[in-house]
Amino acid sequence: MTASTRGASLRQTQWQPHVLALNAPPAYRQWLTADGSLTAKLKAHSDTFRVQCLHQTTARCLTDEAAAIGMHRPGRVWEREVLLRCDNTPAVFAHTVVPMSATATDWPLFSALGERSLGTTLFGDPQVRRGVLEFARLREGHPLAQRARKALKLEQGLDGPQELILYARRCLYRRRQGTLLVTEVFLPSVLELKLITTNRS
Numbered sequence: 001m002t003a004s005t006r007g008a009s010l011r012q013t014q015w016q017p018h019v020l021a022l023n024a025p026p027a028y029r030q031w032l033t034a035d036g037s038l039t040a041k042l043k044a045h046s047d048t049f050r051v052q053c054l055h056q057t058t059a060r061c062l063t064d065e066a067a068a069i070g071m072h073r074p075g076r077v078w079e080r081e082v083l084l085r086c087d088n089t090p091a092v093f094a095h096t097v098v099p100m101s102a103t104a105t106d107w108p109l110f111s112a113l114g115e116r117s118l119g120t121t122l123f124g125d126p127q128v129r130r131g132v133l134e135f136a137r138l139r140e141g142h143p144l145a146q147r148a149r150k151a152l153k154l155e156q157g158l159d160g161p162q163e164l165i166l167y168a169r170r171c172l173y174r175r176r177q178g179t180l181l182v183t184e185v186f187l188p189s190v191l192e193l194k195l196i197t198t199n200r201s
């Protein structure tokens with residue numbers, strides 16, 4: 001890596017309200033801007049869909065997400081990270097944070113999700129308010145890029161795809177007094193998915 005690309009990769013990841021600002025390939029754009037539940041979309045593009053929960057624990061939130069969830073400075077949150085698998089291939093690395101100030105009344109189903117999709121609890125609940133999507137091309141050193149690559153490395157037993165360009169989106173959800181920030185990092189295999197028609201010939 002040259003000094004110039006090192007400087008570029010270390011440039012702070014900017015979360016944008018406009019997907020075109022990323023210069024992402026159209027194939028990624030259609031996933032980044034997909035409306036509704038990502039779980040539902042992934043299920044429509046695979047025979048088998050699974051949520052692999054990597055962990056759900058307390059952690060310190062990332063510096064670029066504190067303000068988004070209403071925290072004055074990065075602090076402890078509930079953190080959930082999963083791989084969304086289509087036909088057992090990881091398609092999305094997802095990272096969700098909830099401030100510790102949130103109560104079980106705010107997010108009654110979050111703590112016991114396990115390998116059930118978070119989406120099924122968000123999109124079915126009339127009390128949940130969904131914010132606007134933000135988009136980013138994750139710089140190489142961004143923690144979520146590193147964690148996604150690490151999850152893939154565990155999957156592929158390789159050094160991990162170093163030159164992987166990762167596009168992500170994030171969305172803030174509100175319910176009662178609670179906030180919850182979902183960040184979805186789209187892995188290259190998502191581009192291989194094909195819509196499965198219902199009337200299979």
Ligand SMILES: C=C(O[C@@H]1C=C(C(=O)O)C=C[C@H]1O)C(=O)O
Pocket residue numbers: 036037038039040051080081082084092094095096116117118119120122182184
């Ligand atoms: C928000 C959704 O939930 C999905 C499921 C997640 C989980 O189970 O942790 C995380 C991110 C999402 O891609 C959705 O389906 O749109």
